[in-house]
Amino acid sequence: MIDLSTRYLGLKLKNPLVVSASPLCKEIANLRHMEDSGAAAIVLHSLFEEQINIESNEIDRFLFEGAEISAESTSIFPAMNGYNVGPDGYLEHIRLAKQAVSIPVIASLNGVSRGGWVSFAREMQQAGADAIELNIYFIPADPALTSEAVEKLYIDLVSEIRGTVTIPIAVKVSPYFSAFAHMAQQLEAAGANGLVIFNRFYQPDFDLEAMEVKPALTYSTSSELLLRLHWAAMLFGRVQASIAITGGVHTAEDVIKSMMAGARVTMLASALLQNGIGYLRPLRNQLEAWLEKNEYSGVEQMQGSMSQQNVPNPRAYQRANYMKVLSSYAGK
Numbered sequence: 001m002i003d004l005s006t007r008y009l010g011l012k013l014k015n016p017l018v019v020s021a022s023p024l025c026k027e028i029a030n031l032r033h034m035e036d037s038g039a040a041a042i043v044l045h046s047l048f049e050e051q052i053n054i055e056s057n058e059i060d061r062f063l064f065e066g067a068e069i070s071a072e073s074t075s076i077f078p079a080m081n082g083y084n085v086g087p088d089g090y091l092e093h094i095r096l097a098k099q100a101v102s103i104p105v106i107a108s109l110n111g112v113s114r115g116g117w118v119s120f121a122r123e124m125q126q127a128g129a130d131a132i133e134l135n136i137y138f139i140p141a142d143p144a145l146t147s148e149a150v151e152k153l154y155i156d157l158v159s160e161i162r163g164t165v166t167i168p169i170a171v172k173v174s175p176y177f178s179a180f181a182h183m184a185q186q187l188e189a190a191g192a193n194g195l196v197i198f199n200r201f202y203q204p205d206f207d208l209e210a211m212e213v214k215p216a217l218t219y220s221t222s223s224e225l226l227l228r229l230h231w232a233a234m235l236f237g238r239v240q241a242s243i244a245i246t247g248g249v250h251t252a253e254d255v256i257k258s259m260m261a262g263a264r265v266t267m268l269a270s271a272l273l274q275n276g277i278g279y280l281r282p283l284r285n286q287l288e289a290w291l292e293k294n295e296y297s298g299v300e301q302m303q304g305s306m307s308q309q310n311v312p313n314p315r316a317y318q319r320a321n322y323m324k325v326l327s328s329y330a331g332k
Helices: 028-037 049-053 056-064 071-076 087-100 116-127 147-162 180-190 222-235 252-261 270-275 277-293 319-327
Strands: 006-008 011-013 017-019 041-043 105-111 131-136 169-173 194-197 205-207 212-214 242-246 265-268
Touching: 006 242, 017 277, 028 041, 028 087, 028 277, 049 087, 049 105, 049 116, 087 105, 087 116, 105 116, 116 131, 116 147, 131 147, 147 169, 147 180, 169 180, 169 242, 180 194, 180 222, 194 222, 222 242, 222 252, 252 265, 252 277, 265 270, 270 277
Parallel strands: 017 041, 017 265, 041 105, 105 131, 131 169, 169 194, 194 242, 242 265
Antiparallel strands: 006 011, 205 212
């Protein structure tokens, strides 16, 4: 029998299919459906630091004034008038989620500054969260802000929350660091048990009729997976933190590639928003069928098998691949 189990953040999961934070996770009925369909763990929709730090009638300004936005912010905050799911509601949602499902429930904090949301991490733990995912969504637009200062912001935040809670912490980050491998090690040293690669940044678009800047939300595609595979393969064996790949996971093949690169789990949001929660079931079945056909005993056997440290030509992940791609191009 094929063993689909894996370990993520020290948690034993029945397979590598984890539901990523999205509006789907706001409904308890959806969480039950996710578990029944084969999800191994669920990351709840994010609680934004703005919800903790300011009154609801000011959140709109913080999210939309002069800054790009995330997919979650357009979904969780479609209109602030009458929106009543604040910090207390989020804690209650964690409690209800833990009662509704038996799989791990991971709370999500979305923000960037140190403050109220740090202490709120402890309350998430007390509410029953099995782990916390820190979705550090930050766009350093200030020209006076150095790259060193940006990195320190991340590291200090992780360190402070690590000193606040005892449950595992995963950090969801962007790829836009000048030396990401070093940054990954820094985050691990600060107390991160897992790295979620990578956050998708949603850029605003221009409405040429209204002459306004408007939010733009697009689903991911499998083509986005390549960047994640590259870095998972580069980091495997260089960090002890669990690697999760999010963004671009749509097919069983995407899951398999992610495992081979070195990920412990894959996280799905766009695939479920497009195909429905029930899509988890055929995805799991296809994963199991592929492993059986290719004579793998389980998921853990193939984890990291295509990482930089395990392939015959590790230089393929660096400049050698760049040169090979350019030299092999043949014009029509």
